[in-house]
Amino acid sequence: MVGNGDVSADHVIAELIDMGFAFDKAVKAIEVVGPCLDDALEFILNGSCDRARALDCCSTARPRTLGLRRLKQSNIRDHVCPSDKKKRSLSCGSCDASSSKLMKIQARFEPAAKSSQQEFGVHVQAAEPVLTLQGKTNVVQPKLCSSQCGGVELEWEQKVSGILQKHFGFSSLKSFQKEALEAWLTNRDCLVLAATGSGKSLCFQIPALLSGKIVVVISPLISLMHDQCLKLAKHGVSACFLGSGQPDSSVESKAMSGIYSIVYVCPETVLRLIEPLKRLAESHGIALFAIDEVHCVSKWGHDFRPDYRRLSVLRENFSTSKLKFLKFDIPLIALTATATIPVREDIVKSLHMSNETKIILTSFFRPNLQFSVKHSRTSSVSSYEKDFRVLIETYAVERRVKIKKSGCPNDIDEDSHFSSRSLDDNSSDGEESFSSGMNPDYDHDGADANDIDSTDDDSAFSCGKNKLTVEFLEDELDNTLYVDDFDVSCGEFIGNPLSASSEFCQASVIPCKEASLEQGPTIVYVPTRKETLKIAEYLSRHGVRAAAYHAKLPKSHLRRVHDEFHRNQLQVVVATIAFGMGIDKSNVRRIIHYGWPQSLEAYYQEAGRAGRDGKLSDCTLYVNLSRIPTLLPSQRSEEQTKQAYRMLSDCFRYAMNNSVCRSRTLVKYFGEELTNERCHLCDVCVGGPPKIQNLKEEAAIFLRVVKAEYMGVNAVYGESSKRNFLERPNFKTLVSKIRQRFHKYSASDRLWWQGLARILEDKGYIREGDDDKVHVCIKYPEPTELGLKFLQSVETLDAYPEGDMLLSTEKKPYSSFSDWGRGWADPEIRRQRLQRTKCRSWKRKMRSKRPPRDSNTVRGRLSAKLAKVKH
Numbered sequence: 037m038v039g040n041g042d043v044s045a046d047h048v049i050a051e052l053i054d055m056g057f058a059f060d061k062a063v064k065a066i067e068v069v070g071p072c073l074d075d076a077l078e079f080i081l082n083g084s085c086d087r088a089r090a091l092d093c094c095s096t097a098r099p100r101t102l103g104l105r106r107l108k109q110s111n112i113r114d115h116v117c118p119s120d121k122k123k124r125s126l127s128c129g130s131c132d133a134s135s136s137k138l139m140k141i142q143a144r145f146e147p148a149a150k151s152s153q154q155e156f157g158v159h160v161q162a163a164e165p166v167l168t169l170q171g172k173t174n175v176v177q178p179k180l181c182s183s184q185c186g187g188v189e190l191e192w193e194q195k196v197s198g199i200l201q202k203h204f205g206f207s208s209l210k211s212f213q214k215e216a217l218e219a220w221l222t223n224r225d226c227l228v229l230a231a232t233g234s235g236k237s238l239c240f241q242i243p244a245l246l247s248g249k250i251v252v253v254i255s256p257l258i259s260l261m262h263d264q265c266l267k268l269a270k271h272g273v274s275a276c277f278l279g280s281g282q283p284d285s286s287v288e289s290k291a292m293s294g295i296y297s298i299v300y301v302c303p304e305t306v307l308r309l310i311e312p313l314k315r316l317a318e319s320h321g322i323a324l325f326a327i328d329e330v331h332c333v334s335k336w337g338h339d340f341r342p343d344y345r346r347l348s349v350l351r352e353n354f355s356t357s358k359l360k361f362l363k364f365d366i367p368l369i370a371l372t373a374t375a376t377i378p379v380r381e382d383i384v385k386s387l388h389m390s391n392e393t394k395i396i397l398t399s400f401f402r403p404n405l406q407f408s409v410k411h412s413r414t415s416s417v418s419s420y421e422k423d424f425r426v427l428i429e430t431y432a433v434e435r436r437v438k439i440k441k442s443g444c445p446n447d448i449d450e451d452s453h454f455s456s457r458s459l460d461d462n463s464s465d466g467e468e469s470f471s472s473g474m475n476p477d478y479d480h481d482g483a484d485a486n487d488i489d490s491t492d493d494d495s496a497f498s499c500g501k502n503k504l505t506v507e508f509l510e511d512e513l514d515n516t517l518y519v520d521d522f523d524v525s526c527g528e529f530i531g532n533p534l535s536a537s538s539e540f541c542q543a544s545v546i547p548c549k550e551a552s553l554e555q556g557p558t559i560v561y562v563p564t565r566k567e568t569l570k571i572a573e574y575l576s577r578h579g580v581r582a583a584a585y586h587a588k589l590p591k592s593h594l595r596r597v598h599d600e601f602h603r604n605q606l607q608v609v610v611a612t613i614a615f616g617m618g619i620d621k622s623n624v625r626r627i628i629h630y631g632w633p634q635s636l637e638a639y640y641q642e643a644g645r646a647g648r649d650g651k652l653s654d655c656t657l658y659v660n661l662s663r664i665p666t667l668l669p670s671q672r673s674e675e676q677t678k679q680a681y682r683m684l685s686d687c688f689r690y691a692m693n694n695s696v697c698r699s700r701t702l703v704k705y706f707g708e709e710l711t712n713e714r715c716h717l718c719d720v721c722v723g724g725p726p727k728i729q730n731l732k733e734e735a736a737i738f739l740r741v742v743k744a745e746y747m748g749v750n751a752v753y754g755e756s757s758k759r760n761f762l763e764r765p766n767f768k769t770l771v772s773k774i775r776q777r778f779h780k781y782s783a784s785d786r787l788w789w790q791g792l793a794r795i796l797e798d799k800g801y802i803r804e805g806d807d808d809k810v811h812v813c814i815k816y817p818e819p820t821e822l823g824l825k826f827l828q829s830v831e832t833l834d835a836y837p838e839g840d841m842l843l844s845t846e847k848k849p850y851s852s853f854s855d856w857g858r859g860w861a862d863p864e865i866r867r868q869r870l871q872r873t874k875c876r877s878w879k880r881k882m883r884s885k886r887p888p889r890d891s892n893t894v895r896g897r898l899s900a901k902l903a904k905v906k907h
């Protein structure tokens with residue numbers, strides 16, 4: 037029928053697809069019930085439809101939207117506001133004997149509104165509000181009072197277990213999830229700190245299903261809310277998201293009238309909706325306020341959002357003192373995977389969480405992630421060639437296998453050059469967003485004398501088949517994707533059947549180092565937008581199905597990347613931090629950080645996208661160990677800048693360290709001591725630390741020079757004078773002095789001394805003299821008492837050389853300016869350098885010979901004008 041060119045059927049299918057239903061589902065519905073939208077809808081949602089009535093209804097001119105509303109509301113309302121029939125009230129004596137805990141737990145299941153049932157006594161359990169697998173309302177009959185049938189705990193655990201099986205396909209709760217539920221059942225606020233991918237979302241999803249009341253979830257990103265709503269719909273739970281990214285204006289009023297079990301909302305919107313939420317609390321009951329990714333509350337966190345800080349209004353407005361119909365303050369649950377100890381304290385304080393807040397702290401350790409750090413300049417195509425060779429080869433093998441299986445190379449070839457093609461497709465709507473709001477506004481590390489990094493030109497960019505315009509070349513840190521930055525086609529999700537082959541069933545294999553990586557996608561995180569495009573283009577050119585992702589790309593492109601990534605159609609996404617929080621795809625096998633992350637929290641958060649199925653996954657950090665990271669977001673207060681530098685410094689130390697297990701360092705950063713000494717997977721555990729060295733002689737020289745300079749300046753200007761500090765030589769000058777005074781070290785590398793200074797600082801022998809600023813690396817070293825004592829002692833200084841120290845001792849053409857000068861004497865070095873200079877001047881010449889700009893574009897006209905002025 038559908039395939040026979042039936043126009044009305046096609047029309048109905050199109051409408052269904054518009055509503056967000058899958059094509060095959062729409063086709064099947066039409067085949068069964070005929071080309072009637074209402075009946076097709078009923079068939080999809082309820083899994084059945086009276087065929088005779090369907091035919092009858094097709095001839096009735098009933099407004100389509102009304103039909104839809106009737107279906108949705110009757111289905112969902114039925115269980116969101118459980119009717120008298122669905123409840124059993126017990127005022128029996130057996131209940132009187134129950135403990136106070138029982139009373140509290142029972143209160144959980146009462147609707148907040150003063151309903152008629154309340155007059156009959158305490159409800160033991162509300163009907164379970166669930167949608168069946170077919171999307172049909174299904175009310176589980178309430179059970180008898182728990183004290184009658186053997187224990188409250190057993191009662192609710194059984195109930196949860198049923199919900200878990202039915203909706204999510206899991207056999208049991210994880211212990212931290214159980215603890216969080218227990219806290220909620222006893223009306224306590226709760227702060228959950230659990231590893232990425234551990235399953236925090238269930239802690240606030242189950243209460244909605246268990247109580248029949250509404251759970252309001254505050255979430256920072258629209259893409260995250262969208263993903264979660266889609267998943268819930270798949271699991272048969274009605275949910276929606278609200279915010280400026282919500283295209284359907286009716287969803288908000290529907291949510292406020294209690295249609296959805298779970299309402300996701302961005303912080304700005306929840307602040308606006310306080311009054312409607314109060315009415316919702318009275319009419320339907322709000323079971324819980326969940327604040328997801330709660331580290332955004334804290335100024336000390338890596339992703340501070342000012343609106344998150346104002347969420348204390350939830351406690352202020354939804355407490356018994358404000359709302360007389362409440363029996364207890366509506367509990368808050370706050371969840372994050374990346375909060376250091378100061379951040380946790382800040383969260384509890386700023387959200388006005390109660391003094392009895394239950395803190396659930398699980399291990400941050402991810403046993404299936406193998407961490408490693410590699411040195412790379414990360415800025416040139418030659419680095420890409422070196423660093424992405426294995427990745428390209430891996431996917432090439434995958435392609436070959438696919439071609440062999442399908443026997444049709446064309447199918448697969450079509451997918452290459454993905455990123456370029458996708459961007460081209462969107463060029464029209466993307467143009468505006470690319471050219472607006474981009475400030476090349478970040479601190480560059482002043483390349484110092486010893487840095488021999490050759491800056492790359494844009495040749496890699498312009499020589500590709502699909503040229504990218506200059507509008508793509510902005511170089512700013514990405515803004516995190518705020519709610520407004522991402523629009524989605526629908527925001528309303530009604531439960532769909534749970535697929536039998538649930539991708540959420542977790543594998544519980546604990547990988548060992550011998551295991552090899554399975555096939556799966558990769559996310560490459562880069563610090564700037566420009567690099568997302570450069571690298572995606574590079575990978576596409578080498579046959580990898582790769583796409584770029586950053587907040588300023590066209591929304592349609594971002595949507596497509598999300599979509600294709602989740603459907604395994606993309607092999608690599610090259611992204612800024614905008615593709616971080618909440619990406620929950622089970623089989624991500626590799627996370628590559630290509631450049632310095634802004635903090636270890638951000639790093640761990642992004643690395644946490646890997647291996648969510650529990651299988652071995654790789655997290656590699658490629659950074660230029662010869663450069664101090666200084667890339668910071670613009671528009672920060674002085675205090676925030678200091679904090680940002682502190683976080684960068686922690687990152688820098690993490691990468692430089694090569695003697696302590698990486699996982700150990702990472703979890704320690706979040707205040708956890710790994711029970712095992714090592715993870716047995718990271719590069720340090722597998723490759724072992726470098727050879728320990730006695731650095732006494734160098735340490736003594738360094739301390740002596742620092743002491744002499746420090747004393748000298750103090751002697752001239754007095755100890756506490758401001759001038760004293762300004763006159764003090766900085767680290768670079770100190771190294772020059774060492775080179776001048778000690779012949780043995782005349783050709784030594786500054787990087788080596790930088791590593792030594794860090795070791796001395798860690799030991800407490802020197803300190804930073806500049807108290808006004810935070811530096812990633814010590815800038816004005818000052819000797820400490822301990823350092824001066826060490827100078828007098830015969831103590832040795834045994835230490836592992838760090839990343840920069842090892843790098844500086846690796847063979848390289850020259851290690852200092854003097855060596856560089858000497859290099860000209862070597863004919864081979866001279867030839868190479870002259871070759872490079874020739875190449876540069878040739879490129880300059882070619883640039884000047886570029887064809888005239890297109891007079892149809894603003895840029896073209898402007899450059900023509902400029903050329904005129906020059907002449």
Ligand SMILES: Nc1ncnc2c1ncn2[C@@H]1O[C@H](COP(=O)(O)OP(=O)(O)OP(=O)(O)O)[C@@H](O)[C@H]1O
Nearest residue numbers: 206208209210232233234235236237373540618620
């Ligand atoms: N009890 C459980 N048993 C098995 N799998 C579970 C359980 N709870 C959650 N999961 C699975 O764990 C995965 C991660 O869940 P979720 O997205 O809630 O993680 P998260 O802790 O919020 O991670 P992130 O910090 O990255 O947001 C999901 O795919 C989910 O299916």
Ligand SMILES: [Mg+2]
Nearest residue numbers: 236237328618
């Ligand atoms: Mg989460």
